[in-house]
Amino acid sequence: MPRVWEADPVELPVLFQLRSQAVICAYCDEEIRNGEASIQENFHRECIVRAVIGSAAHQLGECSCFGGDREDPPGVSAREAAKLAYDTFIWLRRAREHQEREYAD
Ligand SMILES: [Zn+2]
Ligand SMILES: [Zn+2]
Numbered sequence: 001m002p003r004v005w006e007a008d009p010v011e012l013p014v015l016f017q018l019r020s021q022a023v024i025c026a027y028c029d030e031e032i033r034n035g036e037a038s039i040q041e042n043f044h045r046e047c048i049v050r051a052v053i054g055s056a057a058h059q060l061g062e063c064s065c066f067g068g069d070r071e072d073p074p075g076v077s078a079r080e081a082a083k084l085a086y087d088t089f090i091w092l093r094r095a096r097e098h099q100e101r102e103y104a105d
Contacts, residue, residue, distance in 0.1 A: 027051050028078035049089055050082035059088050 027047035057070035072081040
């Protein structure tokens with residue numbers, strides 16, 4: 001199984017719960033519904049990416065780790081911030097792939 005940051009998050013296996021009990025995400029504390037699970041079954045797909053890769057601001061090098069002051073937008077839930085981080089991850093990866101194609105040989 002590839003490590004989560006090597007796998008294509010779009011293709012991460014989507015686990016469907018066939019349990020009677022609700023499964024709560026270990027990152028955002030919201031229920032994981034059918035089709036929202038990830039390679040780690042107690043995390044939403046977006047939340048495991050957020051937990052491993054970091055916030056949108058972190059990926060953009062604008063958080064306190066890089067001397068910046070950007071964090072998750074105020075008033076945004078952990079789940080929404082995870083979706084933002086996930087979208088940023090996909091966007092940055094597409095941009096990098098585009099750049100690699102553009103400047104190949
Ligand atoms: Zn979650
Ligand atoms: Zn950071």
